Amino acid sequence: MKHRVVILGGGFGGLYAAKSLKRAPVDVTLVDRRNFHLFQPLLYQVATGSLSPGEIASPLRAVLSAQKNTRVLLGEVVDLDASRRVLLLDQGQELAYDTLIVAAGSRTFYFGHNEWENWAPGLKTIEEATEIRRKVLYAFEAAEREPDPQKREAWMTFAVVGAGPTGVELAGAMAEIARETLRHDFRSIRPEQARILLLDSSPRVLPAYPEDLSEAAERSLIRLGVRPRVNVRVTAIGEQGLHVESDAGAQEIGANTIVWAAGVRASPFGEKLVQRAGAKLDKNGAVMVQPDCSLEQHPEIFVIGDLAHFEQAGRSLPGVAQVAMQQGHYVAQAIERRLQGQPPSKAFHYFDKGSLAVIGRNSAVAQIRRLHLSGLLAWLIWLFVHLMYLVEFSNRLLVFIHWGFLYVTFNRGARLITGEATHARGAGLQSQNHDSVRL
């Protein structure tokens, strides 16, 4: 029997590990609870109605169907027996491995205030993205119907918490929706008067970027109509809006549409690795790994991507796709070397190709090694890089064409309000009157 490699998670880390094992003499099983790989960097475009879910998600089976040594299993891993080298799936099935690659990723984190999720969805899944889309679009509809000026104001106020790349992208896209896409669509309200707040406790937007790029980003955001508010801490989120504190004192912000882009935390599978495989976690729930991404007590278990805490030059690597992809590739090679009886590979080293954050049309910031770019050039690089990385060819071309339309027409075709309102705030659409007639 061939050496069995099981990969948990079909995100960037897991998928690239699987692909890099294409020619290895192993049997690969990739397990994920979703049947698709999600191109997370473009998820904000689904949340803001530019792209459809199908355009940024590729079925894992399709991506890996030509790879004969690999099978895909749709399922949830509920436990691990590291001594027997067996995973327990939901419905009681077992899955044995010789080498395990854990790439279970991260999820939205509310710093202990899980109740905030009711009012401020995060942006990690397709469902969250369509929920945000529903909330943003519904807010304009509700404002159009609302006769009371104060309530209307709350519908026309949008707060994005967290001014990292995701928050900046979301706020920029929301401003474009209000100022361009919906401009002529309403009769009672003027969408371009929407207030789009971008809140962060740091002293500047894009705090992980160099200062000059933060400044460029802030200028671009203001030009788009976003109001960045830095040095502001969110202390409560509820039905009426947010409570924030800053040096200027405390303040209530009435906002019916809030999006959470302030934090993620490693997948709880890390705790299973603590209990069953003697792993240690950092304060963010990420698993401390060896220089080859394996666990100290279980060298046959690798942890990569957002779930891994990897130190390089005294700093832990950021939770970005590039790190996960490079670790996936590295771990695949390390496994091949072990099987061939070669000496272990050198420690993993992350090669930082640079960082990109898009703000709006023709506007982005880019840090590529020592080169700092902003404006149109950075935006073109962003466009190019993202198209190149979209996994499937047909997706890539479709998205490209779709973006072309969008660029020329400002017309977001995917701005659909779908699904059940999962949060009380959105329930206005569902009538309380059970006698009601649905059109």
Place this chain on the structure above:
Amino acid sequence: MKHRVVILGGGFGGLYAAKSLKRAPVDVTLVDRRNFHLFQPLLYQVATGSLSPGEIASPLRAVLSAQKNTRVLLGEVVDLDASRRVLLLDQGQELAYDTLIVAAGSRTFYFGHNEWENWAPGLKTIEEATEIRRKVLYAFEAAEREPDPQKREAWMTFAVVGAGPTGVELAGAMAEIARETLRHDFRSIRPEQARILLLDSSPRVLPAYPEDLSEAAERSLIRLGVRPRVNVRVTAIGEQGLHVESDAGAQEIGANTIVWAAGVRASPFGEKLVQRAGAKLDKNGAVMVQPDCSLEQHPEIFVIGDLAHFEQAGRSLPGVAQVAMQQGHYVAQAIERRLQGQPPSKAFHYFDKGSLAVIGRNSAVAQIRRLHLSGLLAWLIWLFVHLMYLVEFSNRLLVFIHWGFLYVTFNRGARLITGEATHARGAGLQSQNHDSVRL
């Protein structure tokens, strides 16, 4: 103040009525509980993963944004006061009209067995389409994981109830998924061995079509791998599958994936028209209308589309988009004539341009007046007609390109399993173990 026309429903009837009033000296308000017009004839392509919801839905505001005399209101109409000429919206708001056009459409009907909906979703909404997509795709995933041959068989059996155009289109697309799209994607099962049953109580598929076209459709379906079973009545649907009866006796069919395409019924808003405006319903819940589509006791109320029962040449018109569109156009003209003090227009007359049903790639049937076509030519006509009618230009071209890819590659990019499992059957994905770890 201008004459106020309120239109209930943004389907084909309501939208075409609104568009036809573009130059009329009236204020138009279109009310719908969804913010988009849905191109229903292609909904089966969403259900089978070919197209994304955004590709067959156009935001009503976008479609009507350039029409200055028209506003769109997102809301639910809960009641009507015909004497005061006022509609009651959810949340207690009132909406006054001088002329009312009711185009509230129809919904899935289970012939009194509403509990069947739990096992056999219909295909009328975007949410139902993505639910069917989830069920169909999940069935193959579950089969891949299932060691027990009998249970696996139930996962590999797909039953479409109702062999009208929708049922035929769904069954044909499912066969293509199994035989082409997923062909190389699994390791334990062979998707092309899936059983796709198409059940109908009539003696032939497409019972509303001429006999020669029914025969052609049946041959095409069989060639695709569908098993049509006619003269079969479904008497029960439950967790294990279906109970059917025919001249050969009763039979249990083990099937975990069932789709209901057997019947629709007019919107319950018809009952409000009975209570409040003295309307009469036919046995299917549709409103009996005058030759000009108005109500006998309330000539200022028009009813069009699936909700209207209109007799022509001794038969009631079918519930198809063509009828609704022509009635919408007719009613708009009738309103203009009244306002100009001209004598009433002639009775509405439906001009039947023909019927089209698609079966699979290169295969459709078409009845255009006395011309009966099947095969490639009918399919090309189908393609042309559907592209021409897609409302928005950008959608049209995108869908065309997308179909081009699909035709060449068989690769259904939108085959995502998304959303919560709303039916118990699909709950396998959600672990019963609350301790479980989600990847």
